[in-house]
Amino acid sequence: MTCKEWIKFEEGEKTSQQLAQWKAHLKTCASCREHEALSQAIGQALVPSAAPATLVDAVFAKTTRKQPLWIRWKKVLVGGMAALFIAAGVYGFHQRTTPFNQAELVTYMSESNQDDYYTFSSELDLFEQEF
Amino acid sequence: MDTQNKSRSDDELVQLAANGENQAFEELVFRYKNALYQYLKALVQDEGAAGDLFQEVFLALFNHAADFKAQGKVKSWLFLTARNKAFNFLRDHKALTSLDQQDEEGNEIWHETLPDDSLPPLEQLTSCETAQRIRECINALPPAQRDVIYLRQYLSFKEIAQMLHKPLGTVLADGHRAIQKVRNSLTQGEIL
Ligand SMILES: [Zn+2]
Numbered sequence: 001m002t003c004k005e006w007i008k009f010e011e012g013e014k015t016s017q018q019l020a021q022w023k024a025h026l027k028t029c030a031s032c033r034e035h036e037a038l039s040q041a042i043g044q045a046l047v048p049s050a051a052p053a054t055l056v057d058a059v060f061a062k063t064t065r066k067q068p069l070w071i072r073w074k075k076v077l078v079g080g081m082a083a084l085f086i087a088a089g090v091y092g093f094h095q096r097t098t099p100f101n102q103a104e105l106v107t108y109m110s111e112s113n114q115d116d117y118y119t120f121s122s123e124l125d126l127f128e129q130e131f
Numbered sequence: 132m133d134t135q136n137k138s139r140s141d142d143e144l145v146q147l148a149a150n151g152e153n154q155a156f157e158e159l160v161f162r163y164k165n166a167l168y169q170y171l172k173a174l175v176q177d178e179g180a181a182g183d184l185f186q187e188v189f190l191a192l193f194n195h196a197a198d199f200k201a202q203g204k205v206k207s208w209l210f211l212t213a214r215n216k217a218f219n220f221l222r223d224h225k226a227l228t229s230l231d232q233q234d235e236e237g238n239e240i241w242h243e244t245l246p247d248d249s250l251p252p253l254e255q256l257t258s259c260e261t262a263q264r265i266r267e268c269i270n271a272l273p274p275a276q277r278d279v280i281y282l283r284q285y286l287s288f289k290e291i292a293q294m295l296h297k298p299l300g301t302v303l304a305d306g307h308r309a310i311q312k313v314r315n316s317l318t319q320g321e322i323l
Contacts (some may be wrong), residue, residue: 038314042269045262046284051168055182059160062186063193064153 003031141205149196156196160189163206166285167213173281174217174274184216207294210285214278221274261317268316276309 026033067075136144136158144162147155167188171181191212199205269280282291283306291306292299 034314035310038310038317041261042265042280042310042313043284045265046169046269046281048165048169048284051164051185052182055168055185056160056164059186059189060157062190064156 003029142202145192145196145199145205148193149199156193159192159205163209167209170210170281170285171213171217173270173277174214175220176270180220184213184220187216188213204293207286207290210282211294214282264317265313268313271316272309272312276305276312279305280309280313 026036136147136155139147139155139158141159141162144155144159148159164185168181168185171184171188172178175181175184188209192209199208269277272280279291279302282294286294288302288306289299291297292302295302
């Protein structure tokens with residue numbers, strides 16, 4: 001066999017007798033030895049590294065760990081309700097606060113707090129006096 | 132994790148997965164995830180696209196496990212599916228003009244005379260630096276040759292030939308030609 005035939009042959013399957021012949025040829029042929037070494041070096045250079053765990057998780061999330069339909073619907077419903085409440089809250093807050101600018105709001109709050117405090121303390125005084 | 136699944140054959144796992152045994156499917160994913168991801172990345176040379184195709188391959192396996200009849204060919208099926216998806220992706224993104232052209236180019240090179248013993252010998256093939264250079268050389272190969280080099284890491288030439296419906300001799304020749312190209316670019320520093 002020529003080297004070219006040997007090299008092609010080397011990649012295929014061999015009987016034990018052919019394997020012995022191939023090993024004998026390798027001892028005498030630098031070209032085939034180099035080819036063998038390069039094939040092995042390629043194998044070592046191409047040892048796969050780990051696939052990203054996020055990809056594996058993504059596959060499982062779409063297959064084996066896919067949540068049942070009713071759970072997904074429940075999530076959609078709960079999420080939708082929460083979104084509605086938040087929207088309503090934001091809308092309400094917006095409605096309440098838009099008539100004031102910040103300075104007016106601060107003044108208003110301090111005034112009303114003051115009033116509340118006086119009302120409360122005078123009520124407390126009355127309450128204490130009753131007993 | 133079911134340790135029993137680790138010792139099961141691919142065929143057994145697909146059968147179990149088809150019957151709704153989720154851990155059997157997950158074992159198949161663990162068994163081939165690294166090689167498939169590497170293969171897809173090598174073909175499309177884009178991590179994001181490789182990740183998308185990776186998910187598609189395993190989703191296809193999950194959805195078609197029940198129809199799976201080819202005994203002893205789960206691995207080939209996975210790599211063939213990955214290969215088809217990668218080539219479709221490349222075609223859609225105009226990165227690959229035609230597979231036939233790749234074959235044509237390859238065949239042309241095969242008919243050239245192979246390098247003889249006068250080429251400078253390769254030294255220190257196992258060093259890290261060389262491993263890095265080997266990867267660079269392989270990734271610079273035309274897609275069809277890159278394909279056969281990578282496929283050879285996961286499948287035998289016989290399996291590749293069956294998978295691609297090509298004669299064994301053609302696949303061996305493709306593989307040998309690709310290795311010679313790597314050798315030439317390593318020894319001569321030539322840009323492929
Ligand atoms: Zn030889």
